Amino acid sequence: MTTLQFKNVYVKSENVIVGKLEKEGPLGSYFDDYTCDPYLNQPSFEQAEIEMNRLCVDKCLKKGKAETVDLIYAGDLINQLCTHYLASELKAPFVGLYGACSNSALTIGHAAMAVEHLHMKHVLAFTSSHTQAAERQFRYPNEYGVQKKECSTSTVTASGAVLLSNEFSDLKVTSFTIGSVVDWQFSDVNDMGKAMAPAAYQTIMTHFEDLGRTFDDYDLIVSGDLGKIGYAMLSEMIEKARFQLENKLNDCGIMIYDINHQDVFCGGSGCGCSMAVLLGKLFKDLRSKKMKRILLVATGSLHNVFLTQQKLSIPSVAHAICIERS
Amino acid sequence: MNQKELHEISSRHQVNDHKARKALIAFISAGMLAVSGQLLNDWLMIYFSKENAGILTILFFIFIAAILTGMGIYDKLAKYAGAGLFIPITGFSNALSSSALECKREGLIYGIGSNMFKLAGSVITYGIVSAIIFSLITYWVRML
Incomplete structure (x- = not known):
């Protein structure tokens, strides 16, 4: 647990x-x-x-x-x-x-x-x-x-x-899933989305298992900064596990930029990415009653520049927090 | 989910790197750079000897690349031209000036001095190593 x-x-x-x-x-x-x-x-x-x-x-x-x-x-x-x-x-x-x-x-x-x-x-x-x-x-x-x-x-x-x-307000943090670090031998530091997608998948599954929930219990599940490729990979992995996405999965890295017109390659990354999307966009959506419960699965690529140069692969992690309207 | 399965999924999700288009743009841009270099060289040969005109042409391109780097224009050009600006001497100039600029806040010694050759250092190191190897080969060949 x-x-x-x-x-x-x-x-x-x-x-x-x-x-x-x-x-x-x-x-x-x-x-x-x-x-x-x-x-x-x-x-x-x-x-x-x-x-x-x-x-x-x-x-x-x-x-x-x-x-x-x-x-x-x-x-x-x-x-x-x-x-x-x-x-x-x-x-x-x-x-x-x-x-x-x-x-x-x-x-x-x-x-x-x-x-x-x-x-x-x-x-x-x-x-x-x-x-x-x-x-x-x-x-x-x-x-x-x-x-x-x-x-x-x-x-x-x-x-x-x-x-x-601990004082009552309109939004509350209801759960926190601490992710475990995974390393599936992805070693391209220019393609971190792929290394992080399995971590996001594992954390989402752990969260569902621990709380007995599925996608139906959430209005939106956002991954942190997988970008276009990592997001596509995560979607495929989740569909393979026989979950219905129903447009309930998105990625902060894709949401924050217009990836077709802004010069950002596959999307945004960095700690500021998921934080800005969560606090800026998703909190406002929760407050305006567009959504009731969301899950942020922030992904992190924990590579060390020296060790990747020594040809080691990229360990990655994902932590999830659930935010609800009170 | 095992590693094989994961790598199989990941291999299905690739972005097109547009290698052919990038190679073509690099070819054209480097060609244009070479033509302008030749024109400058020809003009300089009116006033200088052939050897000096060549050196001045190279210096001109090194200078221009460093200035453009400082103005923040070079990296935008290089984004399109790619190897067309990276392989000629302009790339070397940019590697030095961009490293120096990046580290200027750490001071003259620990910043610029020690970091200027961070990227271009391998070019110099292996330039020297290969010069030693090839000069030895030439020496032996001449002995024969």
């Missing part, structure tokens, strides 16, 4: 900041703020990511009217987590988590555990990704003229923060 259930975890406030490309995408109008400057008036991309988180967290706490936070869970994609630099300013117990792009569900899930089981009043979860900072971290210099593979994905510039509380 890897699914934890919560009875008393509510969403107090949330905030999302995205970059220019995300703002121009089909979900642009759902996001709270956006920035056209990838530097955010900072000297480097890494510092810009910290600044983006700072703005996002400040606004989230203001919206939630919370003066103090009992505990913070956060994570990003940069080596040794650049959120630690912001953590020193926040003056609250802090846990940095790394689950690559699965950070969104991982941080929210942990925050929910703290509210439910540690009886904390306000717990903050935030994650971010920055396309240029991630490009530098995982791939090539930003100005390097290289033709990317068509199967690659484009990292989303976004920061999302959510404040969970």
Whole structure:
């Protein structure tokens, strides 16, 4: 049993900041703020990511009217987590988590555990990704003229923060499935969707098994950042397991961009991707009563640049959180 | 679900990499670059010796590629031209200047100095290695 259930975890406030490309995408109008400057008036991309988180967290706490936070869970994609630099300013117990792009569900899930089981009043979860900072971290210099593979994905510039509380509100976090790491010998770092699809499949199946649910119990199940290929692969795997999808499966990486017209290859990726879609679009859909219960299956490719160069394959993970309208 | 089954599913989902189209565009763009290089070389030969004109032509392309990299234009051009800009000397210039730009915030020593050859380093290393090997071969052949 890897699914934890919560009875008393509510969403107090949330905030999302995205970059220019995300703002121009089909979900642009759902996001709270956006920035056209990838530097955010900072000297480097890494510092810009910290600044983006700072703005996002400040606004989230203001919206939630919370003066103090009992505990913070956060994570990003940069080596040794650049959120630690912001953590020193926040003056609250802090846990940095790394689950690559699965950070969104991982941080929210942990925050929910703290509210439910540690009886904390306000717990903050935030994650971010920055396309240029991630490009530098995982791939090539930003100005390097290289033709990317068509199967690659484009990292989303976004920061999302959510404040969970035990005080009643319109949205609640009801369950958290901690995924196990899988490695099915996919080794192409330009094609992470394929490596992550089996992890998403396994987590969805575990979640269904633990809670005795199927697709009928959800209005929407979204995977984190599989992109076009990974999503197609996941759909096929789920159909093979004899589940009816009925248009209830989607992918945040596909939703956030217009993949036919924006230059993003197979879709979006990064921790900011699933966080921005969840907090921006899906929370609003839940509140506007379009949906009652959703499941976010945030997928993460846990590869290490050195080890993939040493020809090891890509381990991946997926964590799921279920959000419902109260 | 076993590994074989998974890889079978994954092999069914591929995107078209448009290799033929990319190769054609690379061929045309590199050809255009070569023609412009030749024209520049011919013009320079009016004022300089043949050897110096050749060197100046190469320097011109290295300079232009570095400037375009700094202006953020080179990577956009390279996205379309691919190997057409990557294989000529412009690619080498871009590898150096983009690495230097990326690391400028880490300072002159730990940033630019140590990272400038991060991408182009292998070209230099194996350039030297192959120069040693081929010069030895030439030496032995001449001895015979």
